[in-house]
Amino acid sequence: MNAYATTAHHDDHHDHGPAPGLMRWVTTTNHKDIGTLYLWFSLIMFFIGGAMALVIRAELFQPGLQVVDPHFFNQMTTLHALVMIFGVVMPAFVGLANWMLPMMVGAPDMALPRMNNWSFWILPFGFSLMLCTLFMEGGGPAAGWTLYPPLSLQTGNAFPYLIFSIHLLGVSSIMGAINIIATIMNLRAPGMTYMKMPLFVWTWFITAYLLIAVMPVLAGAVTMLLTDKYFGTSFFDAAGGGDPVMFQHIFWFFGHPEVYILILPSFGLVSEIIPTFSRKRLFGYNSMVYATASIAFLSFIVWAHHMFTVGMPLTGEIFFMFTTMLIAVPTGVKVFNWVSTMWRGAMTFETPMLFALGFVIMFTIGGFSGLMLAMTPIDFQYHDTYFVVAHFHYVLVPGAIFGIIGGVYYWLPKWTGHMYDERLGKIHFWSSTIFVNILFFPMHFVGLAGMPRRIPDYAVQFTDFNQIATIGAFGFGFSQILLLAIVVKCIRGGEKATDQVWEGAQGLEWSVSSPPPYHTFDPQPVIK
Amino acid sequence: MKIFERMSVLRSAILSAILLSTLSSTASADWQLNLTEGVTEISRRVFDMHMMVLWICFWIGVVVFGAMTISIIRHRKSRGVTPATFHESMTAEIAWTVVPFIILVVMAVPAAKTLIVMEQTEDAEITLKVTGHQWKWEYEYLESGIRFISNLHPDSREAAQLDSGIDPASVENYLLETDRHVVLPVGKKVRILLTASDVLHAWWLPAFAVKKDAIPGFINEMWMIIDEEGIYRGQCAELCGRDHGFMPIVVDARSQSDYDDWVTAQLAEAEAAANSADREWAMDELMERGEGVYATYCVACHQGNGQGIQGVFPSLVGTPMALEDLEGHIDMVMNGKPGTAMQAFSTQLNDADLAAVITYERNAWGNDTGDIVQPLTVKNLRVH
Numbered sequence: 001m002n003a004y005a006t007t008a009h010h011d012d013h014h015d016h017g018p019a020p021g022l023m024r025w026v027t028t029t030n031h032k033d034i035g036t037l038y039l040w041f042s043l044i045m046f047f048i049g050g051a052m053a054l055v056i057r058a059e060l061f062q063p064g065l066q067v068v069d070p071h072f073f074n075q076m077t078t079l080h081a082l083v084m085i086f087g088v089v090m091p092a093f094v095g096l097a098n099w100m101l102p103m104m105v106g107a108p109d110m111a112l113p114r115m116n117n118w119s120f121w122i123l124p125f126g127f128s129l130m131l132c133t134l135f136m137e138g139g140g141p142a143a144g145w146t147l148y149p150p151l152s153l154q155t156g157n158a159f160p161y162l163i164f165s166i167h168l169l170g171v172s173s174i175m176g177a178i179n180i181i182a183t184i185m186n187l188r189a190p191g192m193t194y195m196k197m198p199l200f201v202w203t204w205f206i207t208a209y210l211l212i213a214v215m216p217v218l219a220g221a222v223t224m225l226l227t228d229k230y231f232g233t234s235f236f237d238a239a240g241g242g243d244p245v246m247f248q249h250i251f252w253f254f255g256h257p258e259v260y261i262l263i264l265p266s267f268g269l270v271s272e273i274i275p276t277f278s279r280k281r282l283f284g285y286n287s288m289v290y291a292t293a294s295i296a297f298l299s300f301i302v303w304a305h306h307m308f309t310v311g312m313p314l315t316g317e318i319f320f321m322f323t324t325m326l327i328a329v330p331t332g333v334k335v336f337n338w339v340s341t342m343w344r345g346a347m348t349f350e351t352p353m354l355f356a357l358g359f360v361i362m363f364t365i366g367g368f369s370g371l372m373l374a375m376t377p378i379d380f381q382y383h384d385t386y387f388v389v390a391h392f393h394y395v396l397v398p399g400a401i402f403g404i405i406g407g408v409y410y411w412l413p414k415w416t417g418h419m420y421d422e423r424l425g426k427i428h429f430w431s432s433t434i435f436v437n438i439l440f441f442p443m444h445f446v447g448l449a450g451m452p453r454r455i456p457d458y459a460v461q462f463t464d465f466n467q468i469a470t471i472g473a474f475g476f477g478f479s480q481i482l483l484l485a486i487v488v489k490c491i492r493g494g495e496k497a498t499d500q501v502w503e504g505a506q507g508l509e510w511s512v513s514s515p516p517p518y519h520t521f522d523p524q525p526v527i528k
Numbered sequence: 529m530k531i532f533e534r535m536s537v538l539r540s541a542i543l544s545a546i547l548l549s550t551l552s553s554t555a556s557a558d559w560q561l562n563l564t565e566g567v568t569e570i571s572r573r574v575f576d577m578h579m580m581v582l583w584i585c586f587w588i589g590v591v592v593f594g595a596m597t598i599s600i601i602r603h604r605k606s607r608g609v610t611p612a613t614f615h616e617s618m619t620a621e622i623a624w625t626v627v628p629f630i631i632l633v634v635m636a637v638p639a640a641k642t643l644i645v646m647e648q649t650e651d652a653e654i655t656l657k658v659t660g661h662q663w664k665w666e667y668e669y670l671e672s673g674i675r676f677i678s679n680l681h682p683d684s685r686e687a688a689q690l691d692s693g694i695d696p697a698s699v700e701n702y703l704l705e706t707d708r709h710v711v712l713p714v715g716k717k718v719r720i721l722l723t724a725s726d727v728l729h730a731w732w733l734p735a736f737a738v739k740k741d742a743i744p745g746f747i748n749e750m751w752m753i754i755d756e757e758g759i760y761r762g763q764c765a766e767l768c769g770r771d772h773g774f775m776p777i778v779v780d781a782r783s784q785s786d787y788d789d790w791v792t793a794q795l796a797e798a799e800a801a802a803n804s805a806d807r808e809w810a811m812d813e814l815m816e817r818g819e820g821v822y823a824t825y826c827v828a829c830h831q832g833n834g835q836g837i838q839g840v841f842p843s844l845v846g847t848p849m850a851l852e853d854l855e856g857h858i859d860m861v862m863n864g865k866p867g868t869a870m871q872a873f874s875t876q877l878n879d880a881d882l883a884a885v886i887t888y889e890r891n892a893w894g895n896d897t898g899d900i901v902q903p904l905t906v907k908n909l910r911v912h
Contacts, residue, residue, distance in 0.1 A: 071837060310748075371581065380740075381564075460696055
C-alpha cells in the first residue's frame, strides 16, 4: 500500500469554492461541508446527552431523592440513551465517513450529494421532535430507550412525537448508508481494489449494510407500537392475542446489529491510527476484514441474549448463549491483530494514538464483561443490573467514543490545516481516561452486589460506589469541554500542518494538501 | 512534555484519593464487590461459574495487556528502534482463532448443564404465584389459598419522597423492606409462577439466583430449594414506570413447622377480614383506614396532596368525579382504566380497604363531600 501514486493537481479555475454566508451550510452538497455539519451536530448532542447523564448521576450521588422526581429521572435515562446513540455516535461516524471516505478511496465527493444534504438536515428536525417533548405536559418518553410495551404505551402526548422522530432518524441513517455503499462501490479510484481499501472504509462498508438491514425493522416495530396505541391493534397486547415479548424479539433483531453499527467504524478508526503511530503496517489486514464480516453476520443471530430472562424455551437459551459466546472469536482476532501491529513497531504517543490505545484496553475490558453476560445461567444474576450498565458503557464510551475522538484528533490537522495543541490533547486524554474509569468501573461492583439498573434511588449499601461514579461522571463531562476548546483553537490557528501530517501515515488522504481543496481528486488518482 | 504528562496523572490520582477518603466517612456501607454466593445449590453453581469466567478473563487480560505493555515500553521510537516489517502470519491467525474457541467450549459445557437444571421446574412441593403490579407484588399460595399484596415498607416510602428530609441511612433496610414478607419453608422445592397485570416486571432474588420477567398475559416458571433459614431481599429488575425502584421483594425462609404455623395464622386472619365487611363502619374509622391505604397504594401516582402529576397522573382534588360522581368513582377504583397505570383495585384490596380509600378520597384535601362508602356496598358490587 506504499505504492500510491497520485496525479492529483488542483486547477484553480475548476475549483469552485463554497457559496458565501449561511446558505452555504443549508444548500451544500459538498462532502466536506456535510461532514463538518454532522460532526458539529454530534458534538452539540454530546453535550446535551451528557447533561442528561449528569442529572442522572447527580440524583444517584446519595440514596434518597434530592434532585428530580422519579418520573423525570426515567425521562433522563430514556433520552440520554436515544441522544447518545442516534444523536452522537451515529452522526459522528457518518460525519467522519463523509469527510474521509471519498478522500480515502480517491473519489471527488460522495456518490449522491443531494441526498447527502438531505440525510443530514433531517437530523435536527428529528431531534427537535424528540426533545421538545421535555417541555410538554407530562414530559418526555420515560419507558427506556428500548420502548418495551406495555410500559411505553403508557407514554402521554410525547408518544407520537417520539415515534415520528425515530422514523426520521431511521430515514436519515438509511440514506446515509445508501450513500456510503454507492460511493464505495462506484467511486473508488482506478486500482483501489476492495482488498486494498483502508480498514475504516471496510468497516463502514459493512456497517452500512447493517444499517440498511435493520433500520426498517426498528421502523416497523415502532409503527406497530403506534397502531397499538392509537388504532386499536394488539400486536403486543396479550388481551387481543398479541405478545409483549414479540416486540422485544423485533426490537433486538434491530438492536443487536445496531450495537455493532456503534462499534465497527471505531474498529476501523483504531485500525488506521495504530499502524500510523507504530510506523508499521496493520497486522493481518485480510483477517481484520474477515473478522469484521463475521461479527456482522453473527450480529443477526444473537439478539435474544438481551432478553434471556423473558422465559424462552431451553433450546432457544442454549442457542443464543452459544452464538453469543462465538462473537468472542472474531473480536479476539481483532484485538490480537492490533497488539501484533504494535509489536516491534516504533511507537510514538500523540493524542490519537493515546485514544486508540485506551480504546484497545478499555474496549477489551467491556468485551470481557460481555463474555460473562453471554453465559445464560450467570446472566440471570447480571441481567438488568449495573453490571450491564458498566459493560455497555465500557464498550461505548472508552470504546466507540474514544475511537471517534481519536479519529477527530487524527484528521483534525488535515481538515483545518493546523496542528491541534498537543499538550491540551494529552491532558484531554488523561483526564478522560482517568475519569471514565472512576465513572464506570465501580458500576461493576454495585451491579454484582445487586443494584438494579434504571432506578432513581437505591439501598444505602450501594452509596460509596455510586458517589465515586458520580464524581467520575462530572470529571469526565467537564473534561469534554477541553475537546471543544481544542477543536476551536485548532480551527482558528496553530502550527501549519504538512500534507503528510503524521510521519507514519499511509493512504490517499495524506496525498492532498492540508486543508484539502474544496473539491479533491480532479482528476482521479491511480493506485498502482 | 513527558514530565508534565506524569504530573497530570499524579495530580489526578492524589485528587481522587482525597475525594475518596472524604466520601467514606458518610457511608454506612459494606463494600460488597462480588456476586452474592447465595443459599441454594443453583446459586452456588452460578457463583462458581462466575468466578471461573472472571479468572479466565483475568488471565487473558494479563496476556493481552502484558504484551501491549511490553510493546509500549520497548518498541517506542524514542528508544531509537527501527520498525519491523512483518504484517501477516497465517499460523498466528489460526492459533488465535482456535485457542479462544477451545476456551469457549470449556466454558459453554458447564453453563449448558446448569441451565438445563435451572429449567427443571417439575415435582415442586409448593407453588407460589407471583403477580407484578405497578408498583407492588401480589403473592398467592396455590395450595393453601393464602393471598396478599406486598408493598414497600411505609418507613422507606416516607423517606423516599423528594426532599423528604429523612436520612435513608436511618431507615432500617431502606428500599429493601416490605410491609408483608413472603414466607417459605427451607428444604422444599418451591415453584414460582410469574405473571403481571399491567406492564413488565421482573422478580429477582440474588441469594437464590432466580430472575425472570413477569409478563402480562403469560406465565413464566422458575424454582428454588432454600438451604438456610433467614431473610432474603431482592428488587424488581425490569423498568416498570415511575416507582420501578420502589417495589422490593423480601422472602422469610423458615423451618417447616414455623411455616405451618404461619399458614394457619394467615388463614384465620383472612377469614376475620372477610367478616368485617358485613358490619356498618363509622366515618372516622373509614378515614383512618383510608389514609393508610392511600399512602400505600395511591400516593405514588396521585401524590400526597392528591394533585397527581400534571399530564401524567390525574388530580383527585375538586374534580367532578371526586365531588359528584360517586358511582363512577367506585367503578374507577374497583375496575381501573385500561391502558393507563390506573389498575383494577378490586382484585388487590378487600372490601373494607376499597370502601375506606374511596371515602378518604372524597373527604380529604378539602373535597369534604361527606360521602361515606360502606364495605358492604363494595361487597355487593363485587357480586354483580
